[in-house]
Amino acid sequence: MNRRRAKSLCLTSLLALCALWAVARVIVSSGAMIDRARFIPASDSFSVVDRSGLALRLARVDGADRRWLRASEIPPVMTHAVLAAEDARFFAHDGVDRRSLARAVVDNVVPGRRRSGGSTITQQLVKRVYGRPHGAWSKLSEALRAMSLERVMSKDEILEQYMNRLPYGDGIEGVARACESYFGHSIDTISASEAAMLAAIPRAPSALDPRRAPARANERRAWVLRRMLALRSIDERTFTAALASEPVLASVSGRPWEAPRFVDRVLVGVRAGAIQRENAAVVRTSLDLPTQRQSESILRAQWAPFASRGARNAAAIVVSNGTGEVLAYVGAIDTSANAEGASLDLLDAERQPGSTLKPFAYELFFERGGTAATVLDDVNIAMTGARGEHFEARDYDGDERGPVAARDALASSLNLAALDVARRVGQEPLANRLRALGLRGVRTGNDHGGALVLGGVGVRAIELAEAYTTLARFGTRAPLSLSLVGSSAAGARVMHPAHARVAWDILSDSAARSDGFGESLEGLSPSVPFALKTGTSANWRDAWCAVSTDRVTVVVWMGDPSGRAMAEVSGFRAAAPAAVRIAYAAHQRAAQLGLTVYPRRAAELHTADVCAWSGLRAGPRCAQHRVERFVAGTAPSASCDQHDEHGDWVAPARLRAWAARAHRTGISSQHRALDPTGALSVREPRDGARLLLDPSRAAVRLPLRVALDAVEVHADQWLVDGAPIDGDRWTAAEGTHEITAVVQGRRSPPSRVTVELARRP
Numbered sequence: 001m002n003r004r005r006a007k008s009l010c011l012t013s014l015l016a017l018c019a020l021w022a023v024a025r026v027i028v029s030s031g032a033m034i035d036r037a038r039f040i041p042a043s044d045s046f047s048v049v050d051r052s053g054l055a056l057r058l059a060r061v062d063g064a065d066r067r068w069l070r071a072s073e074i075p076p077v078m079t080h081a082v083l084a085a086e087d088a089r090f091f092a093h094d095g096v097d098r099r100s101l102a103r104a105v106v107d108n109v110v111p112g113r114r115r116s117g118g119s120t121i122t123q124q125l126v127k128r129v130y131g132r133p134h135g136a137w138s139k140l141s142e143a144l145r146a147m148s149l150e151r152v153m154s155k156d157e158i159l160e161q162y163m164n165r166l167p168y169g170d171g172i173e174g175v176a177r178a179c180e181s182y183f184g185h186s187i188d189t190i191s192a193s194e195a196a197m198l199a200a201i202p203r204a205p206s207a208l209d210p211r212r213a214p215a216r217a218n219e220r221r222a223w224v225l226r227r228m229l230a231l232r233s234i235d236e237r238t239f240t241a242a243l244a245s246e247p248v249l250a251s252v253s254g255r256p257w258e259a260p261r262f263v264d265r266v267l268v269g270v271r272a273g274a275i276q277r278e279n280a281a282v283v284r285t286s287l288d289l290p291t292q293r294q295s296e297s298i299l300r301a302q303w304a305p306f307a308s309r310g311a312r313n314a315a316a317i318v319v320s321n322g323t324g325e326v327l328a329y330v331g332a333i334d335t336s337a338n339a340e341g342a343s344l345d346l347l348d349a350e351r352q353p354g355s356t357l358k359p360f361a362y363e364l365f366f367e368r369g370g371t372a373a374t375v376l377d378d379v380n381i382a383m384t385g386a387r388g389e390h391f392e393a394r395d396y397d398g399d400e401r402g403p404v405a406a407r408d409a410l411a412s413s414l415n416l417a418a419l420d421v422a423r424r425v426g427q428e429p430l431a432n433r434l435r436a437l438g439l440r441g442v443r444t445g446n447d448h449g450g451a452l453v454l455g456g457v458g459v460r461a462i463e464l465a466e467a468y469t470t471l472a473r474f475g476t477r478a479p480l481s482l483s484l485v486g487s488s489a490a491g492a493r494v495m496h497p498a499h500a501r502v503a504w505d506i507l508s509d510s511a512a513r514s515d516g517f518g519e520s521l522e523g524l525s526p527s528v529p530f531a532l533k534t535g536t537s538a539n540w541r542d543a544w545c546a547v548s549t550d551r552v553t554v555v556v557w558m559g560d561p562s563g564r565a566m567a568e569v570s571g572f573r574a575a576a577p578a579a580v581r582i583a584y585a586a587h588q589r590a591a592q593l594g595l596t597v598y599p600r601r602a603a604e605l606h607t608a609d610v611c612a613w614s615g616l617r618a619g620p621r622c623a624q625h626r627v628e629r630f631v632a633g634t635a636p637s638a639s640c641d642q643h644d645e646h647g648d649w650v651a652p653a654r655l656r657a658w659a660a661r662a663h664r665t666g667i668s669s670q671h672r673a674l675d676p677t678g679a680l681s682v683r684e685p686r687d688g689a690r691l692l693l694d695p696s697r698a699a700v701r702l703p704l705r706v707a708l709d710a711v712e713v714h715a716d717q718w719l720v721d722g723a724p725i726d727g728d729r730w731t732a733a734e735g736t737h738e739i740t741a742v743v744q745g746r747r748s749p750p751s752r753v754t755v756e757l758a759r760r761p
Contacts, residue, residue, distance in 0.1 A: 261331025354535025412516025
C-alpha cells in the first residue's frame, strides 16, 4: 500500500514538473518576462566645461557616470577580455550555461575546491537591470529571465548592454568612462593589458580598484590575460607584452568641482532645453576658469577681515559688456560645512541693494531735462514710503548739504539729493525704468514710495549685474548668458545713450568720488578707467559695489545670508576694493581672450563753465565755478544772477530754513522772494497715491504738505473731500478722497488719494 502511494506521488510530482517546465518554456519563448523599456540605453553623463574647454564638472545622469557605446564601437580586445573574465562560452549557451552551472555546484560542494560562480553574462545583465529578489526562487527566476532575454535580444545587443552597465565604483558605469577615468584616454586606444584590468575590476570594484589595491588588481589582470591566451583571444607575443606592461593610471586630484553655483544654473538650463550641448559629451559655457579662480582669490582675501564683523559670506559676478556672457560666478566665497549660505546661490538671493539703484534714477532725470550741473536740494523733507508710511531719510553722515550739483550728489551717493531726483522724475516712471532694466522685485511706485531710490526693494545680484551692464552699454540691454554668444549682443534700448553716457561719466569721475569718500581707488586699477557705485543697505545688512570698465562689469556683495546686521561694514570699504581688483583682472583677461568692446554709440559731451551754486552759466559775481560736461544742447544758456554784491549766494525761499541751519560761508543773508502767483500743489500725499493701512494698528495721521513753486509753504486751511479739517494732519480713512490746500485765499488742484486696508492672508 505504501509502495503504491509512493509511486503515485512520484508520478504526480514528475507530471507537475513536466507541466511546470512546459509552461516555463512557453513563457521563456514568448519573451513575456522581458520589459524592453528597461533596456533602453541610459542617458550619458557629460562634461560642463568653460569657454576654453577646461572642465568645471562632470554631470551625472541618475547618479551614474557613464558614456554609452554601441556594440560596433567597443574594441574587440575589450570584448575578448570581458568574455575571458566572465563568460567564455557566451556565444554557445542560451542564457544559462548548464556546464558552468554543474561545475559551480561541484566546486561549491566538494571540500578543498575553489568556489566559482555559474552566472552567465546574460544572467548578470538581468541582475543589473532587474535586481535580485530575495527568496528561494530568485535564482530560478533569474535563469528563466536570462533565457527569455536571449530570445528577445541578439548576442551583440546583450554584450552592448552588459559592457555599458559594468560597475566600476564611485558611480562609474561602463567600460568607456572606466577607461577614461583610470587611464585618461578614450577606449578607442585601449591596450590588451588595460582591457584585462578593466575586465577584472567589476568582480569586486572596491577590492580590485587599481589605485587603492594595485597588487590585487594586477594579480587579477594577469589571470584575465592567461584566460585570454587559453581561449586564443590573444597570441603568445601579445600575452607576454601585455603581462609585462602594467597599465599607467591617470593622475587624479578628485573630480572637477569648479564654480558650483554657476554649473547648477547651467544644468537647469540644459534640462529646460535653454542651453544646448556642444556634442553628446560636452556642454561649453561662457565662464572663463582663470577669471573665476582669480575672482575667488581676490574676493576671499578682501572678505576675510570683515567676516568677524558680521560679513558671513560674499559673492561676485563678472560679465562681458559686449556679449552679456558671464565670465565668473562666485555664488558664495565661504563654502565650508558650517558657513552661512555655503550651499546657497547668493547671487540669486533677494537682498536690499542700498544706493546702487541711484544711477538709474539720475539717468532718467537727465532724460527729463536734468544735467550733471543741475542743483539738487540735499535737505531733509518727509516722504511717504511703502504702504503709505511716513519716513524721513538722512545722508550717511547725518548732514544736509543744501544745494548740490547732480554730479557731486551721485558721486558722493547723497540720499537726500537722490530723494529730490526721485520726486522730480516721479515714483511710477522710476519703478517702470527699474523693471525695464530687469529688476523683477520692483512693483509699482506706490508700493515702494520714496524708499525705492534708496534701495528699499528686493534685488538679486545677477539682476543688478545686468542693469549695470546695460549702463556700461550706454542704455542697450542684453540678457546675461551662461553659454557662448560669440559676438556683440544687439540687445534692446532701455535708456537714452547720451544721458546714460552722462551717468557713466559721473560714476567714472575719480575726483568727484574722492571728494565724497576720501579716496577714489584708482590705484587698484592702473591705466584702466572704471565706473563705480557702492551701496549699503539699511542697518548695515548688505555691502554692495558695482564696477564697470569698457569691457567688463562686476558686482560684489558681502553680508550675512540670514539678514543679520554687520558691524558698520560699508559697500565702499568692504565690497569696492574687491570689485575694482576683480574688474581690473577681468578686463585684462577679456582683452587676452579677444572679447569685443561693445560699440557704444553716443554723442561726445561738451563742456561749459557753470556756477557751482546755481548750475547756471558762470556770471561776473560767481566766485566758485566749475567746468561741467553736457549732452549737446543741454548746457544752460542763462547766466547766474543768484549772488549779491559781495558774491555770496542768495538762497531761494525753499532753502531758507536750511541756510539758517547751515551757517556756511558764501551764503548771503538776503533771500530771494517767493512769487505768490506761482504754481500751488499738494506735495504730500501726492496725487494718485494708493495708501495701504494695517487695520491691526492704531489710526494713522498723515502729514499734509503743500508747495508754492516747489517751495514748501504753510497752508492756511486743509480740505478733505471739500470739508475743512483741523491742523495739517489727516486721520486716513478707507476710500477715495480729494485733498486740497488753501494758501492766501488760493486753492491748490486736488490731490486724489485712495486708501485701502491691507488684507491679511
